Amino acid sequence: xxxxxxxxxxxxxxxLDRELEELLKEEHFEPGDHERFSHYVKKEKILESAITGKxxxxxxxxxxxxxxxxxxxxxxPTCKEIYESMAx
Numbered sequence: 001x002x003x004x005x006x007x008x009x010x011x012x013x014x015x016l017d018r019e020l021e022e023l024l025k026e027e028h029f030e031p032g033d034h035e036r037f038s039h040y041v042k043k044e045k046i047l048e049s050a051i052t053g054k055x056x057x058x059x060x061x062x063x064x065x066x067x068x069x070x071x072x073x074x075x076x077p078t079c080k081e082i083y084e085s086m087a088x
Contacts, residue, residue: 038070040079059083
């Protein structure tokens with residue numbers, strides 16, 4: 001069963017990936033630069049990942065296992081844009 005972020009006919013991750021690529025091009029980032037950002041993830045998912053080692057998915061669609069200090073990196077512009085649109 002797929003979630004809205006993973007549904008093949010609903011845009012899903014492919015759309016998020018394309019949007020991230022466009023944003024990276026517009027802001028003069030290079031491919032792979034999203035690895036140098038801190039990303040927005042629900043706090044309970046971070047805790048769950050710390051306990052189980054299971055990867056998390058950020059608002060921008062990036063999937064990874066957290067393990068570094070997010071304070072040392074700038075915020076992902078895509079995550080920030082999505083978060084601000086949700087809050088407003």
